[in-house]
Amino acid sequence: MNDTVLEIASQPAVWAHGLALAGEARAALAAPGERTLVLGCGTSWFMAQSLAELREAAGLGETDAVCASEFVPRRRYDRVVAITRSGTSTEVLDALRRLPAGVHRVAVTAVDGEPVDDLVDTRILLDFADERSVVQTRFPTTLLAMTRAAFGEDLGHLVADGEAALATDLPADPAAIDHLVFLGTGWTVGLAHEAALKVREAAQAWSESYPAMDYRHGPVAVAGPRSLVWSFGAVPASLDDVVRAAGALPYRDDRDPLAQLVLAQRFAVALAAHRGLDPDHPRLLTRSVVLA
Template sequence: MADTSREIESQPDVWRQGIALADVGRAALAAPGERMLVLGCGTSWFMAQCVAELREAAGLGETDAVCASEFVPRRRYDRVVALTRSGTSTEVLDALQRVDAYKVAVTAVAGQPVDDLVDERILLDFADERSVVQTRFPTTLLAMVRAGFGADLGHLVADGEAALRAPLPTDPAGIEHLVFLGTGWTVGLAHEAALKVREAAQAWSESYPAMDYRHGPVAVAGTKSLVWSFGGTPAELDDTVRGAGATPYRDDRDPLAQLVLAQRFAVALAAHKGLDPDRPRLLTRSVILR
């Protein structure tokens, strides 16, 4: 089995381990009342968006999510959290050196340069990946964070297992354009799902806050478009999608389980196009600038 597919299928098992670290996640990332910045690049930036929304929604304090390459130290933070699977991404390391605050890294590999720049590290090495394309590290991170912030995730593992068995929403051979929609913390998941399609299948994919879809993006939808909603997006959007000739998709599983299905769809689309998702075009495990 290819690394990407194997790691997708392992997610329910590693989520159990992530949820078991709820107290660790809460101690390092909840920090009630503190102003927090969450940094990341690529997938980790989208996870930062999810974490920031989840933290504020839980009433824990003001939280910003910033792409590390765009970080400019304009305001004061009590705590800065860097999300970095490899612990080596240049832009994340540079950003950490330019901010004065208590610093936490969430990573999958010990002994990397990020360790020397932070006060505390959460190591999710059991969720590390061989694949360039991230799947189980970011979802395990979110499982830990959600549990640490008080969410009831008793259903999550079962939903993830169901998503591994579920049929794909449609035949990838009939799809040329994917749009992912989210609301609240699932906007970050929508961005991540679209990125998986671009990385694994080199395909046209977009992502938006759900209610913004009618403010322009729907104009390019057509008969070969699949519009996929994460979380509690308004059901009436499906009528807009159908009116454009496109196919809407939503289900009632946990949003992380819905992301598992989207990951599977990206891999299936790659296979249809004759691509190897373990060797994505122009990508490496970590972006290191010299």
């Protein structure tokens, strides 16, 4: 039982804590009518994509998501939200420093007293969702649970769905899978990218992710009998026929997409175990990227 496994299993209880912060998050993240940018790197960038889609879909205003390392201050924003678990990621800090005066800066982080604190006007601290692991699991999912509640979504089912995802069987034997593809639509495209990253980080395995309807525009060509194609959220059921025609195994379920991500995290860890890898010590990775 390693830290990654324990943190995956803790998510339903941690989500309940995050949901209680919906009011604080609404004040910091909703800002109705303001033009907003969300920044992050790695997992945090994928969460930024989901957050941006959720905010626009809730009718709160124009929202962009940009990888912090690619940020160039060309557009005008009223508010910039930086997602950084550690509060130390160099590219996120540099992006905040490049913002013009007058922009309201918000950080969502898991650690108190780090450099990001001095660069923002408002901070949401999710220290109860922090992780010992390099591979992020409960911090990003708690962020999205809190955000969805802040934007008005009824998540009364979420904790139970998460508990069910911890108890259910995996969708396939990891020994039978060499290739994973994750598909999403709307805000779950970010979840698809995050699930694929977990497989690469924890299991050093071949994984891809796409907006669902783009999958047939080329990527399906590499699917085969040892491919598992996993759909998050309201992906059209017709894609399963495309997957089967390629000889691959489709998977989807009716639980909340965050609970589906929990199951994908479990699969990544199981695949790591099958490959003789320790997800607590992923190859070439550190908890935060701090550049000289």
